[in-house]
Amino acid sequence: MKKFEEVNNDILKDLFEIREETLGSNLSDEDKRHEILIDEISEKILNNVSGHSIEYVKKQLDLLDDNLLDYICYWNEKYYRSGFVDGMRIALER
Numbered sequence: 001m002k003k004f005e006e007v008n009n010d011i012l013k014d015l016f017e018i019r020e021e022t023l024g025s026n027l028s029d030e031d032k033r034h035e036i037l038i039d040e041i042s043e044k045i046l047n048n049v050s051g052h053s054i055e056y057v058k059k060q061l062d063l064l065d066d067n068l069l070d071y072i073c074y075w076n077e078k079y080y081r082s083g084f085v086d087g088m089r090i091a092l093e094r
Contacts, residue, residue, distance in 0.1 A: 011084075042065070
């Protein structure tokens with residue numbers, strides 16, 4: 001069974017790469033309504049910070065942005081990878 005998961009992981013990695021290439025150009029209005037506007041939010045926060053704190057807050061916002069992206073990518077890949085493998089198992093059992 002381990003070999004089956006390795007093969008599906010490779011197939012899923014290819015699928016993720018294809019989807020990543022086409023996703024940006026195929027956003028629907030609904031997709032755009034759920035966009036995370038981290039740059040705009042960060043700018044608003046930075047506009048309300050003064051003095052020496054600006055650089056610190058900017059670094060923290062950048063860390064938050066990186067962390068959020070990492071979190072989203074990790075859970076999306078884990079969720080879709082598991083679903084893909086489960087779907088292949090079901091299809092092969094029939």
